[in-house]
Amino acid sequence: MVTRHIVQLFKKNAINVTDARVRITAIIYNAGKWISLAAILRAVNNEFDRTTVYRVLCMLCDNGFLNKLVDIEKISYYMFSDAGAGSDKKQVQDQHEHTYFKCMSCGSISPLPAHDTIIHLPEGFTKTSSNLLISGYCDHCAPTCN
Numbered sequence: 701m702v703t704r705h706i707v708q709l710f711k712k713n714a715i716n717v718t719d720a721r722v723r724i725t726a727i728i729y730n731a732g733k734w735i736s737l738a739a740i741l742r743a744v745n746n747e748f749d750r751t752t753v754y755r756v757l758c759m760l761c762d763n764g765f766l767n768k769l770v771d772i773e774k775i776s777y778y779m780f781s782d783a784g785a786g787s788d789k790k791q792v793q794d795q796h797e798h799t800y801f802k803c804m805s806c807g808s809i810s811p812l813p814a815h816d817t818i819i820h821l822p823e824g825f826t827k828t829s830s831n832l833l834i835s836g837y838c839d840h841c842a843p844t845c846n
Contacts, residue, residue, distance in 0.1 A: 702726050715763060720748045724756045725765065725780065734769060734777040734809040769809065771802055771833055777809060799832040805841035809833075 706725045710717045727743045728735055737757075744753060757778060760766040769777045799812045812834070821827060836842075 702729055705729075709765070713763060715759075720752050721756050721759070723747065724753060725760060728760075728766065728778050729780040731780075734779050737776045737778070740778065769800060769833060770831060772835060799834065801834045801836065801838070803838035803841050804835055805837055805844070808838055810838070 703722055703726055706722050706729065707717050709715075710721065715721070724740065724744065727740055731739075737753075740757075741750065741753060748756075757766065757768075761768050761778075765781065767779045767781050769779075771777070800809050801812055802809045819830075
């Protein structure tokens with residue numbers, strides 16, 4: 701079922717369907733939450749080499765199928781999003797720019813409500829992306845971390 705949905709999305713967006721692309725996308729889709737690069741590599745279990753995985757992830761991000769988040773330890777996380785698939789790249793960036801909270805105890809990543817903080821860039825600067833991640837302890841872990 702998931703595989704069929706992924707294949708349809710790829711065909712709709714004129715993306716070549718390969719086993720690696722479908723399998724890696726399905727892993728992220730089935731996670732249903734942010735999944736780390738390390739977890740993706742474990743899930744493919746040497747079915748594809750590391751370079752293939754990286755290339756597929758880059759292609760999926762570039763085409764709006766994935767959101768990418770990098771934490772303070774430079775660990776990459778991915779989440780499936782068919783909302784941006786096939787859209788203009790600028791539109792995809794605007795759709796996926798949110799603020800997230802990562803719990804330092806359990807590792808969960810949660811989106812935070814939209815904030816009205818507007819960052820004004822100096823004249824001549826152009827934003828190409830933004831990534832705001834707040835670290836701390838979630839409501840489940842905070843009582844045990846004090």
